[in-house]
Amino acid sequence: MAHSPVAWQEDGTPHSPRFHDIYRSRGMGATGPWDQARTVFLGGCRLLPANDAPAIWSGQRQWHVLETGFGLGLNFLATWDAWRRDHERPGQLFFTSVEAWPVTADDLLRGVQAYPTLQPLAQALAQQWKGLLPGTHRLVFEDGRVHLTLRIGHVHDSLAALDIPVDSVFLDGFSPQTNPDMWDEKVIAGMARLCRPGTRVSTWTVARSVRDLLVKYGFEVTRQPGCPPKRERLEAKFEPRWPVRRSWRSACASTPSHAVVLGAGLAGSAVAWSLAQRGWRVDVLDAADRPAAGASGLPAGLIAPHVSPDDAPLSRLSRAGVRATLLRAQSLLTEERDWAPVGVLEHRVEGKRALPPSNPGEQAVDWMADWSAEATADQLARCALPDGASGLWHGCGAWMRPASLVQAHLSHPLVRWQGKCQAARICREGDLWAVRDASGQCLAQAAHLILACAYGTRALLAEWLDHNHATLPLNALRGQVSWGNMEQIPQPARQWLPAWPVNGHGSFIHGVPSADGEPIWIVGSTFERGQTQPCVTPEDHAANRVRLERLLPSLGRAMGETVQSAQGWAGVRCTLPDRLPAVGPLDAARWPGLHVFTGLGARGLTLSVLGAEILAAQWHGEPWPVDAPLARAMLASRFATQR
Template identity: 60%
Template structure:
């Protein structure tokens, strides 16, 4: 049983179904990908750090897993495309790991310093001081809701919408799930909680005095519009691929109406659980674009007066890594989580689903064992014990 039908829940269900499980997926919404995974479009790109920190290595494993899943399930060029991503270093220089003579830095094929030609194509070559940027050839854009739908459509998965789980209760056979009126929604020997920030409340409904997962709400809003509505000068200044580094800018994929769109964002507001679209956040996104791509930001400024918006609440953990798998096999046997993906759900959800399945099956980890251990949810239950 999986609770949550976004990127996290659908990835968990897919990985388990591929191993022969019969999986039910419950969600309060009437359609999948109704929460943070309903983002119109977003980026899959590696994280870079001068010391090639664990997050950077985990992100590369996540990009590899996600690109393979996208290629297997979705049409290239329609729901995703491996265009590469230009990362402009606006606020600080995010340097690549150093290369010792005769020793690679592990970044071959992943990230390189952007060439002057790429900066020129993004109209960044005339900025002062000189602009610094990275090129991620394996970067891609994707429409996350389409991946959610494709993963849930796999054999062995049953989707159940309109099922709002309010409480969990252990039973001799496993777990029972109840709605707010106390009606039993489902029973199963194994449950995976993958409902984002709502996981905190679901864990608190059990016999644990408070949730062992220090989940924090993280609201984000993107602004978007149709390419055809942009002035000709703005359309001529569009970069040929997505750009990130201070928010992100994407364009060319089909929007909700089927017409090509542009999208800018996202804002980050900790502790806010509202999904209401605000004019203040449209202004914040315009300011981000102005810093990321100054000439384009100026040319697109009028477009933000009629911009449409999308907002949702993600959730994060203090160490910026997701929580995956069993929390406490003794106290909560059969209860697992997949949450805390934050702003990296597009990059890490597929990998996290594979980590969950590997733990359940005792399989080799889908990435370096030390890195896999850093993703396991039980790191928090160990800390919460006296």
């Protein structure tokens, strides 16, 4: 559990011992802080209707608010509340906020005790308020229409990492006297770099140093009546008297229209849903006669973060992916039927996997336990692991039936799925991409085409990659699981069943419902590189038996023959050499409108939702849902050959 940087005083005022300052002014009364949020920040940036005039975001497709200090979250909650109340609100609200010292969920709730209207929103925020290690965290609300992007870290570094423009800015934080780093020239310059002409800025302080810096960096500044007990506040508008040159990240597609996705698995369905949520009409084509017929048809799989001593990019991406997938599951799926956040115990076979070393001097390290921690002796014992075994407890872990998530994504009203569409080649025809079958018949065409057909992506790109100096080095990875009904488990083996799903050398899950509702057990999976046929073999049943005996020795010995004679499922996944997916255009200049989402390997459940949101952010110029270097590490353009 993270320690809070807030100390609540007897009169209910939240105080920061670190900065010797209070989070809000005294003498405001019960509704004062909310009045300040609405008057100073929302009103100052024209985000509320006033004098029969609509709010400035009225009718916009999306709106991006930047806040320099999240604090107790009142400005975000007030903005979210204003968005909900406005019938002409933007379709997507992006709220990016910086915070070096995040408070606890209890503090968020305590901070809105006087505001019944905000309490349900604060409850929703508190439910997601966990695992806030340094870096970027995306929290999602309103079925994916409200995005809170939290940058945990110093404000200087956080502003420097942003690469898209903002529409409104809330300059907030402890006073310039107690925390001058929040108001220095580097902050104002970094904020100004993200503004375009007309961007409005609001703040409660009228400090001369802040006014002068705003003017220096191109803002027209005015004093306005403040929210009592403060007499004045500042409003500013970015109107530089010099040419403005920006190096913002450009969007691939500005206006939602029509897109075609090839592949109805985890990747393709997630992309379809993310685009449909932003107003796109999406046709999803697949060669099979049902969705999730390929590697996404696994009876059930695990969602758990990857860990490494150096907290490698894959580890950080997996945490973001776990968060994104679990949020999507909570929104679209039925718990206990389609998924369950039960936690996952990782048996560290031969000592594999280790957590990053902790640093007691850093408050943020307390949040690591929300993701992964050393397993306790009791947890190891409840999984029937032998004396001397070690493990990790992933409290954020879950099991999920992948096909359920695929079907939920494809059920979006703007998504149309069509099976038995065997794509043989893709063609550039004018401004459109056409998908044709072996006879030359056009199956679909659109200006934007996403290839999300796993290893099949390689064949469709072959003629383009061979002649245009680009590559996508996909490798096939066949995997087989062994499974059966719970009643098939021998009676002597039942005493060794683990209390939770276990991974670490393959995985073992039991008691999850099958497609027909009967509880089943699953063990696996094998990994066979270069094999492109999803055939079930007795050799892989034997391999899964060996895996189970190493993962859960007592259970494996007791279930030996049961695994050997079990039912089987096999699928072909695909990987890339750096173990990360490929998302987005391979080369937007040469092939505008052609995108891929493939190479998820065995982490489709963990990375598909996140990857789809990275693609959507790339298309629309939205904030990245992860640190920018991590997002760029997943872009397919990393495989384009530079001329």
